[in-house]
Amino acid sequence: xxxxxxxxxxxxxxxxxxxxxxxxxxxxxxxxxxxxxxxxxxxxxxxxxxxxxxxxxxxxxxxxxxxxxxxxxxxxxxxxxxxxxxxxxxxxxxxxxxxxxxxxxxxxxxxxxxxxxxxxxxxxxxxxxxxxxxxxxxxxxxxxxxxxxxxxxxxxxxxxxxxxxxxxxxxxxxxxxxxxxxxxxxxxxxxxxxxxxxxxxxxxxxxxxxxxxxxxxxxxxxxxxxxxxxxxxxxxxxxxxxxxxxxxxxxxxxxxxxxxxxxxxxxxxxxxxxxxxxxxxxxxxxxxxxxxxxxxxxxxxxxxxxxxxxxxxxxxxxxxxxxxxxxxxxxxxxxxxxxxxxxxxxxxxxxxxxxxxxxxxxxxxxxxxxxxxxxxxxxxxxxxxxxxxxxxxx
Numbered sequence: 001x002x003x004x005x006x007x008x009x010x011x012x013x014x015x016x017x018x019x020x021x022x023x024x025x026x027x028x029x030x031x032x033x034x035x036x037x038x039x040x041x042x043x044x045x046x047x048x049x050x051x052x053x054x055x056x057x058x059x060x061x062x063x064x065x066x067x068x069x070x071x072x073x074x075x076x077x078x079x080x081x082x083x084x085x086x087x088x089x090x091x092x093x094x095x096x097x098x099x100x101x102x103x104x105x106x107x108x109x110x111x112x113x114x115x116x117x118x119x120x121x122x123x124x125x126x127x128x129x130x131x132x133x134x135x136x137x138x139x140x141x142x143x144x145x146x147x148x149x150x151x152x153x154x155x156x157x158x159x160x161x162x163x164x165x166x167x168x169x170x171x172x173x174x175x176x177x178x179x180x181x182x183x184x185x186x187x188x189x190x191x192x193x194x195x196x197x198x199x200x201x202x203x204x205x206x207x208x209x210x211x212x213x214x215x216x217x218x219x220x221x222x223x224x225x226x227x228x229x230x231x232x233x234x235x236x237x238x239x240x241x242x243x244x245x246x247x248x249x250x251x252x253x254x255x256x257x258x259x260x261x262x263x264x265x266x267x268x269x270x271x272x273x274x275x276x277x278x279x280x281x282x283x284x285x286x287x288x289x290x291x292x293x294x295x296x297x298x299x300x301x302x303x304x305x306x307x308x309x310x311x312x313x314x315x316x317x318x319x320x321x322x323x324x325x326x327x328x329x330x331x332x333x334x335x336x337x338x339x340x341x342x343x344x345x346x347x348x349x350x351x352x353x354x355x356x357x358x359x360x361x362x363x364x365x366x367x368x369x370x371x372x373x374x375x376x377x378x379x380x381x382x383x384x385x386x387x388x389x390x391x392x393x394x
Contacts, residue, residue: 026232026246029299031272031288034308040298042330042340044280044352047394049335051376052077054385055096062088062096064385066323071118072344072353076138077388078125080113087116087127089140094388100140101127108134108142117157128155130168149188151177154215156223161186164223164236166213172262173198173229174205181225183236192240197229202257209262214276217345226274229260233277245284247274278342285330287341289315294328322357335389336371338364350393358384
């Protein structure tokens with residue numbers, strides 16, 4: 001009987017170990033081994049596409065230059081724009097409602113906004129700055145300021161009263177109050193934190209820092225995050241911080257050293273530099289820079305195969321049209337040939353969102369790329385605000 005119990009215990013331990021090892025297995029995206037194609041298609045089971053042209057008011061109060069961040073709720077679209085500062089609020093039809101959280105140093109005013117996100121359950125908008133988060137309701141009323149003990153470059157609300165954060169750019173990783181990646185509740189308690197990005201054999205902690213980061217929500221009530229100190233994409237959720245994708249860039253030691261320096265300019269010749277990404281149920285898509293060119297890669301989660309394409313567009317030229325580079329994207333047969341590149345995801349609502357500036361839409365029109373533009377797309381002119389495109393999944 002004792003031998004039987006011992007055998008059961010051993011098998012149980014082996015099973016647990018195998019499950020743990022399996023949970024740590026990463027999807028590996030080999031960029032140099034990818035099958036290169038002329039174009040990549042956006043693979044998703046779409047129900048409909050919603051086009052929302054944000055209203056331009058006669059007095060210019062709703063005018064948007066560059067969208068620095070935005071969020072979409074059931075009823076509203078909130079925009080942080082470089083032209084106006086503060087927050088511009090529109091309804092889901094694109095009608096301008098108000099401008100609030102103006103620039104200034106008084107209560108409820110903003111100095112330098114990092115990111116914005118919404119808590120729909122409480123109908124609260126969180127406006128993240130360097131050491132504070134301003135809380136407004138959905139009617140533009142200032143509620144309170146929450147002091148943040150960490151130095152962050154972005155902060156997004158996750159359900160269950162959690163914040164997802166990445167550390168401030170261009171500071172040493174061992175600087176006081178710095179973090180790499182972190183999950184915190186709204187009271188400031190730490191749920192999980194990851195700072196172990198320093199490799200002393202490459203660069204000392206005193207000069208190791210983040211020069212680029214990216215956060216986007218995933219498909220599992222989580223956020224996917226990248227910081228320039230690692231080629232690993234991490235999942236941040238109520239379960240903690242876990243690696244999920246490894247992007248094999250085959251970066252040299254010298255390149256790693258340069259990319260890890262907190263004062264680096266993030267441009268290294270003959271090396272892949274991760275720009276941004278998003279995922280669907282079946283695919284993981286990533287854009288990378290390589291010698292002033294932009295490549296898009298598509299990783300099939302089922303067969304573990306990676307395909308890639310070189311964009312024919314100059315990313316630095318396209319940045320003049322939109323800092324988000326929305327013209328460099330995936331081909332779609334369903335949206336008038338507008339390239340697809342998702343910048344916000346609301347997977348629980350089955351919504352994928354992108355935005356295109358008026359200059360981008362005009363570029364597509366002038367180059368004969370759009371297929372019979374109608375509705376809101378047809379209305380776009382040189383004075384228009386950006387067009388919000390929402391893909392509704394089945």
